Amino acid sequence: MSDKATHPADAPLYPIREVSRLTGVNSVTLRAWERRYALICPQRTPKGHRLYARDDIQRIESILQWLNRGVPVSQVRELLDQPRSVDAPEPAAGDWPSQRQQLIAAVESLDLTRLDTLYNQCMALYPVSTCLSELLKPVVESLEEHWDEQLGAALQRRTLEAFLRTRIGTRIYHANLGSQGTTVLINRLPDDQGTLWDLLIALAASQAGYRVQLFDAPLPLNELPLAMERLKAGALLLCSGQSERADLIRRQLPRLADQLEVPVGLCGPIARIRASDLADSQIAVLGDDPLQAMTRLTPLLRN
Template sequence: MAFYTIGEVAERCGINPVTLRAWQRRYGLLKPQRSEGGHRQFDEEDIQRIEEIKRWMASGVPVGKVKALLEESQLAVSDGWAALQEEMMLVLRHARPDRLREALTRLGHQHGADILIDRILLPVRQRMSLDQTTARAMASLLDGVLIDYAVLRIAEIRQNSTKEALLAGWGNQDRTRLWLEAWRLAERGWHIDVLAEPLESPRPELFPGQHFFLWSGKALTHSQQEQLSHWHQQGFAVFLHQA
């Protein structure tokens, strides 16, 4: 079995060694072996785990939540979620939008938005990104069906919702995830409308008196935190939406 130093892994994965140490010490994401001299030794499984961590974070998951997702994916085989994820993957490989909609509708009748999004849909999207042999067109097909389904569910729920709010993506270009989060908010009782274009500089002053949810999918930058505080000081009803 080949082992690699932290410097070699950092270069190979495009990650600063300081970050790798933080992932190990602060977040418990990595457990490299140690040489007789006490130096970290990484193997291929460690590198695969690092790449998976990077993909979760690139999809908008805060680093503090990655460990739980990694552990959930390991437990999925025993708790049945892996089977449902594989079912979705199998339907997707047939490249039939109608069958994909049918599977999604059936799962939607069995599970609420939180469960369906977190346990099935996001892991399937993650697996699509990990599968280098999967055509980009298949991932795009999945996203199109997910947006279509989320819009349908939002419209259905909206008929019985009275708490009106807007949702906008803040510095995150994942439009599919934005619509999934809108569906999540709708199931929590919000009559939700979506600003479909992700924004770098939201303008809540253009929507006076309205609840305004912002979704970034990751930890806010210092400037974003300052901007959020400034809006609150101005009296705007701006809230950070977190899954």
Template sequence: MRRSTANCVLPMPVITEAEPITQADDCQGLYPIREVARLTGINPVTLRAWERRYGLIEPKRTESGHRLYSVTDIESIRLILGWLERGVAVSKVAQLLANTKPADNPQPEASEYGEWQSRISGALTAFNESELERLYGQIYSSYPVEVVFQGIFLPLWQQLSKVQDVFGRTSEWLMLDGFLRGRVQHRLQLQAADARQCVMVVAMPELCRELELLVAGLLLTRNDRVVRVLAIGQPLEELSLVCEKLEPEAVVLYASHALGTAHHRRLMRLAQTLDCSVSLAGAGSNVAQEALAGSSIGCLGSEALLMNQRLDADLKATLGS
């Protein structure tokens, strides 16, 4: 899908693999703009424009006026880049970042994420699946499921997908992708079949990959809810037939990229044909909030806690309980 440039006159930055951030003693945990450009792949001209024109980042200044960036600034830059890759105009990113701040729950530090990702990368480089399995078990037993995937595995998966022109990286990405899809599918199969609620999770055509869809389904699972994730390629026009058989309380459409006009039209038509709650989840839903305001379609967001809270509210309103 082509990215709109109506609101963005800046050239798209070159994407590089995210590197672990290590603090330098001589700058007390702050980084000059040239180092930030190296770590993120975003050139200094673009970084300055994001600050001056859009207020996306606010680096500190030395007495002589030189910019210094914190670890938090660097993580924000990577989040901004993620939104741009999903087709969002840079002029809209500030509001999206403000609307999608994670809940105030204890989270591992960025350095802790990086340490796990570095160890996973080592296992992938060696094509050592037993070590990958061991690390996965350690991580899964140490953190909530949303941290396992949204904090550690998926960011690394996304990084590898961007550098597949580097020799060997395609094979590493395929190994990680296949490994994670298998583990998530296994978790989904362990759901209680007699759960009170049934929720169907379906991909918006061409707007997400299978792993993203499966993880979304896993993040929505609960003891009182069984989640059925339909295969990538499920025709939206046939969802009414599937719903007739499965009788879900809710259908959640998932999109990790921004919806185009045609997608919005299809979504609106779909909601009119289904006799249940219809919602949109994923990064694409954050972008679509304004366009869907006033419709019957709920926007669940992309953070696990927020998705579940909003889905609960939609179900409560729909079921009248």
């Protein structure tokens, strides 16, 4: 770990909010890494406020690299001080798979207390992008695979939707307050009766720095041009976990994209299912992975 005594007196120091902005790791997670795992050790002002040096920021970036390679946060500290040539070990057996199974079990048993604990633990210890890719998206995909055949599936789905709507909605609300990014309107398509995919996509968009506008119920297609104008949105993301009707995909959505002067993207499982139907349209097929969808959206907004 970095030795604060070696820092020059005039070396720049950064408050936690600025470090969070530079690294993409929220302040709650930075504090958890410090308190629970001693991964970083910032300096303190006389009033106790954290100040981070450049090597602290570099260390945070190294932590992110290990996490992105699948190393559990509990194993990162011992790797940070080893030579850079050290290969990442295999992830601890049962770490992410175990967390997924625990979350699925909490949903299936409607154990809201356990659900809340698991969600908060993940969000506190890992970047949002890691929580999305390693926990939330795989869990939603796994649950949806057997919900059609399972008694009580509707109750489980609505329970998880209500839970995520509250948690993700609160996070987006606070992120929007401080965001200077482009406003993105996210709208669910009509055949998808659930909100899971638009919530995951909204979380990814917020994490990417966009201001997110998300409604509980989908807007009719003919009202979307007015919504885009009034909300001053710079992109429209359409999402669904279903294949949707052929007429909607092949005629109505391309017609909508022709009316708008901003990018229109298709996200969620529908983007994988219907990609070939939209190959010659103005609809940007962004894929079924929320994080990759945001990466693909960025150059469209620049253009």
